Amino acid sequence: MAPQDIVIVGAGFSAAALVIHLLKRGFPASHLTVIGHGLLGAGNAYGCNSDVFRLNIREDLPIIFSEDPLHFARWAKVHVDDHDAKTHAGYFYLRRDFAKYINQLIQEYDPQRQLRQIPANVINIQQNQTLWQLALDTGESVLAKNLVLATGNMPPKWPCPIHINANKTSEKLAAYSLVENPWSGEWVQTINQTDDIILLGGGLTALDTISALENIHHRGKIYIVSPRGKLPPEQATWIRSQKPLWPSQLTPRTLVRFMRSYLPDASVHSVEWQCAWEELRPQLNEIWQGFSAQQRAKLSKRLGWLWSLYRFRASPQSIAAFQKLKQQIDIQIGRVKEVQVNDDDISVNLNNGTRITGHWVINCTGVGVDGLAENLIINKIAIADALGISIAVNKHFEVLRTTSTSWDNLFLLGPGTMGSLGDVVAASAIAAQAERLSLQLKTRGQRASMDRPLSA
Ligand SMILES: Cc1cc2nc3c(=O)[nH]c(=O)nc-3n(C[C@H](O)[C@H](O)[C@H](O)COP(=O)(O)OP(=O)(O)OC[C@H]3O[C@@H](n4cnc5c(N)ncnc54)[C@H](O)[C@@H]3O)c2cc1C
Structure with a gap:
C-alpha cells in the first residue's frame, strides 16, 4: 500500500x-x-x-x-x-x-x-x-x-490478583461473573435480580453500573468498595458568569490556595459551588502547562483524587438510580487486595481486613x-x-x-x-x-x- x-x-x-x-x-x-x-x-x-x-x-x-x-x-x-x-x-x-x-x-x-x-x-x-x-x-x-x-x-484492568479455585464450577463462575470491563453494559443481561454485586471503585462507572441494575429492578445487595467512600456529586445547573483574577507566578501551592479562596463555603452539590468551580476550570490547562514535570507530578499525587471526584460529576438520572437503590447499597471504605472465586460465590478481600462475599464482581476502577x-x-x-x-x-x-x-x-x-x-x-x-x-x-x-x- x-x-x-x-x-x-x-x-x-x-x-x-x-x-x-x-x-x-x-x-x-x-x-x-x-x-x-x-x-x-x-x-x-x-x-x-x-x-x-x-x-x-x-x-x-x-x-x-x-x-x-x-x-x-x-x-x-x-x-x-x-x-x-x-x-x-x-x-x-x-x-x-x-x-x-x-x-x-x-x-x-x-x-x-x-x-x-x-x-x-x-x-x-x-x-x-x-x-x-x-x-x-x-x-x-x-x-x-x-x-x-x-x-x-x-479498557479497565483488574487492580488486584484474581484467584480461581482449580475446578470446573469455579472456572465457570469466574467466566461470567467477573466483569473486568463494564463499559459496554452487556453484562447486565445475565445478572439475576437477587444476585449480590460487588463494585470495585466508586466513580462514574460505578454509578453507570448502578443505573443498569436499577433498570432491571435489581433486588440483591450492592457493595461499593472505594478508598474514600465518596461518590461523584450530581451536576447542578451551573453557569460561568465571571472570570477569576488569577494571581501571576503561580506554584502548585498558591494555585491550591487561590482555588480554595475562590470556592464558596457551600456544598459541592450546590449551584453556587459548581458555578465557582467551573469558572476556575478554563484557565487550568494553561496553568498546568506552565508547571514543571515535577510540579505536575506532585500536584497530581496530592490532589488527583479530589480533582477526579469533583471534576467528574454525574447525570441527575444516575444519581436518581442510586437514590432508588440506596437501601441495598453498602459502601465499604478500603482498597481491594485480592478477589477469590470459590465454588458458588466470590469473595473480595480488602486491605483493612474486611472480606465481602457476593455473586458478581464488577471492575469500576477506571482506565x-x-x-x-x-x-x-x-x-x-x-x-x-x-x-x-x-x-x-x-x-x-x-x-x-x-x-x-x-x-x-x-x-x-x-x-x-x-x-x-x-x-x-x-x-x-x-x-x-x-x-x-x-x-x-x-x-x-x-x-x-x-x-x-x-x-x-
Ligand atoms: C465509559 C466512558 C464514558 C464517558 N462519558 C463521557 C461523557 O459522558 N461526557 C464526556 O464529555 N466525556 C466522557 N468520557 C470521556 C472520554 O474520554 C471522551 O469523551 C472521549 O470519548 C475519548 O475518546 P477517544 O477516542 O480518545 O477514546 P476512546 O473512546 O477510548 O476510543 C479509542 C479507540 O481507540 C481504539 N484503540 C486503542 N488502541 C488501539 C490500537 N493500538 N489500534 C487500533 N485501535 C486502538 C480503542 O479500541 C477505542 O475504540 C467518557 C469516557 C469513558 C471511558
Missing part, C-alpha cells in the same frame, strides 16, 4: 472529531485512513448499547464546533426521542445517541464514503525513513506520512494502560509524560522524542495528552484539540503541495 497522508490510530471520539474537522476544512477524505474497530466515533465511551448509560454533561456542553456550540443540542432536539433525557439540570442524552450524532456528522462531510477505515489494532510503530510504519494485528502493514495516535481510554504508548517509550520513539501515564507531547500535540525535541509528523490527541496539556477528557476539550490539530495538518498539507514541483 502506498504511504497514506494522514493515518489515525483508534476509531473513537478523538479520531472522529479530527476527521470531522479535517473534512470541514476541505481535506480530501480519500487522503485519510483510520485504523480501529467499530463505528467511527463510538469508541469506549459511546460505543455502548445501554438504555441508561448517559452523557454526564448537559446538552450544551459537548461542543464539536467552537463557532456553533449548540449544534449537538439542536441535533438532539430533532433526532432523539428520549423522554427521560430532561432533568432539572438540563438534558442528559444517552451515550449511544451521541455516537449516532458523531457518525452522522462524518457521513455529512464524507457523503461518498471515501474515508478508509481498517478494522484492526496497531501493535507496533516504527520509523521508516521519513514515514511511520505500522504493524497491524491482521498481519498488514501501513505506511503513514503523518500519524495521529487517538487511542483514548484503555487501563496503553501498550502501544508503552512500546513507543521502550523503543525510544517517545518519552513518558509527567504523570507516567502516557507519552509526552508539546502544545502542538507533537510527540516528544526527548525533553527538548519533537516529531513533526507524529501526534497524540485526546485523553493521553492529559499529563502534558492538562484536563483533556471531556468531549468538548478533545474536539477543541481536534479543531486546532486539523488546522495544523491542513496548513502543513498546503505547504507540502506548494513545495512540490509543478510536474509532480
Whole structure:
C-alpha cells in the first residue's frame, strides 16, 4: 500500500472529531485512513448499547464546533426521542445517541464514503525513513506520512490478583461473573435480580453500573468498595458568569490556595459551588502547562483524587438510580487486595481486613494502560509524560522524542495528552484539540503541495 497522508490510530471520539474537522476544512477524505474497530466515533465511551448509560454533561456542553456550540443540542432536539433525557439540570442524552450524532456528522462531510477505515489494532510503530510504519494485528502493514495516535481510554484492568479455585464450577463462575470491563453494559443481561454485586471503585462507572441494575429492578445487595467512600456529586445547573483574577507566578501551592479562596463555603452539590468551580476550570490547562514535570507530578499525587471526584460529576438520572437503590447499597471504605472465586460465590478481600462475599464482581476502577504508548517509550520513539501515564507531547500535540525535541509528523490527541496539556477528557476539550490539530495538518498539507514541483 502506498504511504497514506494522514493515518489515525483508534476509531473513537478523538479520531472522529479530527476527521470531522479535517473534512470541514476541505481535506480530501480519500487522503485519510483510520485504523480501529467499530463505528467511527463510538469508541469506549459511546460505543455502548445501554438504555441508561448517559452523557454526564448537559446538552450544551459537548461542543464539536467552537463557532456553533449548540449544534449537538439542536441535533438532539430533532433526532432523539428520549423522554427521560430532561432533568432539572438540563438534558442528559444517552451515550449511544451521541455516537449516532458523531457518525452522522462524518457521513455529512464524507457523503461518498471515501474515508478508509481498517478494522484492526496497531501493535507496533516504527520509523521508516521519513514515514511511520505500522504493524497491524491482521498481519498488514501501513505506511503513514503523518500519524495521529487517538487511542483514548484503555479498557479497565483488574487492580488486584484474581484467584480461581482449580475446578470446573469455579472456572465457570469466574467466566461470567467477573466483569473486568463494564463499559459496554452487556453484562447486565445475565445478572439475576437477587444476585449480590460487588463494585470495585466508586466513580462514574460505578454509578453507570448502578443505573443498569436499577433498570432491571435489581433486588440483591450492592457493595461499593472505594478508598474514600465518596461518590461523584450530581451536576447542578451551573453557569460561568465571571472570570477569576488569577494571581501571576503561580506554584502548585498558591494555585491550591487561590482555588480554595475562590470556592464558596457551600456544598459541592450546590449551584453556587459548581458555578465557582467551573469558572476556575478554563484557565487550568494553561496553568498546568506552565508547571514543571515535577510540579505536575506532585500536584497530581496530592490532589488527583479530589480533582477526579469533583471534576467528574454525574447525570441527575444516575444519581436518581442510586437514590432508588440506596437501601441495598453498602459502601465499604478500603482498597481491594485480592478477589477469590470459590465454588458458588466470590469473595473480595480488602486491605483493612474486611472480606465481602457476593455473586458478581464488577471492575469500576477506571482506565487501563496503553501498550502501544508503552512500546513507543521502550523503543525510544517517545518519552513518558509527567504523570507516567502516557507519552509526552508539546502544545502542538507533537510527540516528544526527548525533553527538548519533537516529531513533526507524529501526534497524540485526546485523553493521553492529559499529563502534558492538562484536563483533556471531556468531549468538548478533545474536539477543541481536534479543531486546532486539523488546522495544523491542513496548513502543513498546503505547504507540502506548494513545495512540490509543478510536474509532480
Ligand atoms: C465509559 C466512558 C464514558 C464517558 N462519558 C463521557 C461523557 O459522558 N461526557 C464526556 O464529555 N466525556 C466522557 N468520557 C470521556 C472520554 O474520554 C471522551 O469523551 C472521549 O470519548 C475519548 O475518546 P477517544 O477516542 O480518545 O477514546 P476512546 O473512546 O477510548 O476510543 C479509542 C479507540 O481507540 C481504539 N484503540 C486503542 N488502541 C488501539 C490500537 N493500538 N489500534 C487500533 N485501535 C486502538 C480503542 O479500541 C477505542 O475504540 C467518557 C469516557 C469513558 C471511558
